[in-house]
Amino acid sequence: MANRFxxxxxxxxxxxxxxxxxRNELIAFARRYASGVSDxxxxxxxxxxxxxxxxxxxxxxxxxxxxxxxxxxxxSVPDIAFDDSRIVFEVNILKAxxxxxxxxxxxxxxxxxxxxxxxDNRRHLLLMEDIGAWPxxxxxxxxxxxxxxxxxxxxxxxxxQLHLQTYQNKWFADNFANLPVQRTRLQVQYNGCLExxxxxxxxxxxxxxxxxxxxxxxxxxxxxxLIMGDLWPYSILLGREEIRLIDWELTHFGRPAxxxxxxxxxxxxxxxxxxxxxxxxxxxxxxxxxxxxYFNEVARQKPELISAExxxxxxxxxxxxxxxxxxxxxxxxxxxxxxxxxxxxxxxAIAEARKWIYGDYAAFKP
Ligand SMILES: Nc1ncnc2c1ncn2[C@@H]1O[C@H](COP(=O)(O)OP(=O)(O)OP(=O)(O)O)[C@@H](O)[C@H]1O
Ligand SMILES: [Mg+2]
Numbered sequence: 240m241a242n243r244f245x246x247x248x249x250x251x252x253x254x255x256x257x258x259x260x261x262r263n264e265l266i267a268f269a270r271r272y273a274s275g276v277s278d279x280x281x282x283x284x285x286x287x288x289x290x291x292x293x294x295x296x297x298x299x300x301x302x303x304x305x306x307x308x309x310x311x312x313x314x315s316v317p318d319i320a321f322d323d324s325r326i327v328f329e330v331n332i333l334k335a336x337x338x339x340x341x342x343x344x345x346x347x348x349x350x351x352x353x354x355x356x357x358x359d360n361r362r363h364l365l366l367m368e369d370i371g372a373w374p375x376x377x378x379x380x381x382x383x384x385x386x387x388x389x390x391x392x393x394x395x396x397x398x399x400q401l402h403l404q405t406y407q408n409k410w411f412a413d414n415f416a417n418l419p420v421q422r423t424r425l426q427v428q429y430n431g432c433l434e435x436x437x438x439x440x441x442x443x444x445x446x447x448x449x450x451x452x453x454x455x456x457x458x459x460x461x462x463x464x465l466i467m468g469d470l471w472p473y474s475i476l477l478g479r480e481e482i483r484l485i486d487w488e489l490t491h492f493g494r495p496a497x498x499x500x501x502x503x504x505x506x507x508x509x510x511x512x513x514x515x516x517x518x519x520x521x522x523x524x525x526x527x528x529x530x531x532x533y534f535n536e537v538a539r540q541k542p543e544l545i546s547a548e549x550x551x552x553x554x555x556x557x558x559x560x561x562x563x564x565x566x567x568x569x570x571x572x573x574x575x576x577x578x579x580x581x582x583x584x585x586x587x588a589i590a591e592a593r594k595w596i597y598g599d600y601a602a603f604k605p
Contacts, residue, residue, distance in 0.1 A: 258310050258323075260362060265294060265306055272357030272366050275300045286474065287488065289315035291326070295369060295382035303369040304356065309488065310363070310539020322419035323363045325488040329430040330358040330365050330416060332465075332490045341411070350397035350482040360420050370483045376472035380509065380521045385477055394475070394482055394502075395532030398467065402495050403540050405465035414459055417468070417491035420514040424489075435566035439580040439589055447596055451559040454552060462493040466542065469503045472509065495545060496552035499533055503553075504560040510589060512574040551598060558596035563590050 260268070260284055275298030285293045285305075291310045309326035313319045333355035336342050345351070345368045354368035379385055405411040432446025441447065467474070468489030476483040493495070506526035510519055537544050563569045565588045566580055578585050594600060 259292060260308055260361075260364065264362070265296070265308075265364075267361055268357075268362070268364050269296050269304060269306060269366055273298065273304050275302060276304070289313065290321065305353065305367050305369050307365045307367070308363055311592070321423060322457045325417070325420055326358075326363045326365055327360050328415065328417045328420070328490050329486075329488040330355065330360065332487045333365070333367060334358075335411075335414075339410070341408060342401075344404050345400045347398055348397045348400065349393045349480060350484060352484050352487060370476055370485065373476035373478055373483060374475060376475040376525075379477040380513075380518050380525075383517075385479060385521070387521045387525040389480075390477060390482060391528035392532040395529040395534075396536055397482075397484075398470065398498055398502075399533045399536035399540075402498070402544060403537065405492075406462060406541060406544055408465075411426075411465045412492045415465055415490060415492040416461045417462075417489065417493075418459065420468070420489050421491060421493070425452075425455035425459045427568050428603070429458070429559060431567050432559055432562050435562045438566050439585070441593075443593075445556075447562075447593065450555055450596055451562070451572040454555045454559065457552070457560065458493055458497060462491075464492070465496065466491055466493045466495065466498045468493070468497065470498045471505045492568065494552060495549055496556045499530070500553040500556040501560055503530060504557045504564075507557075507591070508561060508564060508588070510572050511584075511591075554598050554600065556594045558592035558594075561592035561595075565589060565592070 249275050265282060266276060266278060267281060268517075269280070273296075276296060277299065279391075281297045283295045283297075285295055285517065287293070288315055290309070292310065292314050294306045295303050296306060297303045307329070309323045310317075311323040313321050333352055336345075336352055337355060353370055355365075355370065357366040358364060374382070429451045429547070430453035433444055436444035436447050467484065468491050470484075474484055474486045476485060494604060503526060506522055506529070510522045510526070513519055513522070534545075543574060563576045564573055565578070565585050570576060575585060575588065
């Protein structure tokens with residue numbers, strides 16, 4: 240959810256910067272798990288995310304590592320409280336990738352998370368593999384040389400396996416009920432839709448707001464499979480043939496729409512916001528193969544994963560995400576930054592969102 244909160248959400252925190260670890264503490268933490276890190280190791284704070292503090296630490300051998308710290312507020316907006324247990328969920332899922340047999344099926348798809356190296360749950364610290372400076376999806380579509388059709392297809396297969404292999408799995412249900420995060424999403428995103436629609440003076444704001452709120456209430460429960468939870472362009476780092484998925488703090492035992500419709504909505508917005516045919520082509524191919532591969536895998540293995548109710552959830556989440564990015568708390572620093580509710584581009588996006596929310600499009604599947 241990078242760069243996406245504005246203080247208008249009404250959340251207040253009190254702990255502020257007092258919990259933020261200093262250089263000595265970060266180095267001591269990294270040294271526990273990474274040989275070669277020393278008192279003089281260069282430590283660089285990374286930009287990019289906004290919920291947490293993230294650093295790259297170098298060892299003299301040239302190896303580097305990533306440290307992530309979750310404060311009990313949003314790092315870039317310290318007066319908005321946000322439950323710091325989110326990093327424990329990220330720690331636990333990165334660890335689970337190392338020892339849960341269910342997740343073995345995800346190996347070999349050319350998509351993976353960074354390797355877990357160490358954690359301090361009391362201090363809300365995580366040490367992980369440094370992927371390096373791979374471009375995220377938003378950046379990568381500007382370049383030639385990536386096979387977007389195959390990358391999209393691999394990501395679709397990977398997310399399908401994540402959902403399928405954990406479907407109705409008690410261990411994942413017991414360990415990944417990330418309800419603090421879902422509660423915040425309900426408050427700032429789904430409940431917010433009413434206000435977002437009012438900003439655009441939509442005559443049916445109440446009706447749309449109610450559909451989105453009901454969806455958020457459903458998502459604020461334990462669902463049917465493990466989801467990545469933050470599947471948007473900034474979490475997807477691209478190599479020529481491979482993908483690394485970062486930022487798993489919103490992972491939850493939830494419902495498929497919050498991954499699949501989420502990324503699909505972002506790809507629609509990326510497509511909408513670029514005027515370059517070459518970029519439209521890459522984004523379109525990525526989206527088409529992502530969805531085709533996801534739904535094919537599900538149909539082949541466990542069609543019961545996606546019920547008619549889930550398909551309806553896909554549509555509403557797709558629309559709700561567009562509303563949040565065009566009129567809502569997550570407009571800042573993203574694709575529609577600075578555009579007023581009356582701007583023709585915003586009106587186009589709202590029209591698209593409404594159609595999905597009302598279910599005017601027959602099916603979500605390609
Ligand atoms: N394992 C990693 N390897 C390389 N770079 C990383 C890694 N993890 C994070 N980064 C870099 O740090 C930035 C912030 O990380 P991340 O997205 O996890 O933070 P965040 O605060 O949770 O973000 P958000 O506000 O989107 O939730 C990323 O955009 C990326 O550039
Ligand atoms: Mg994050």
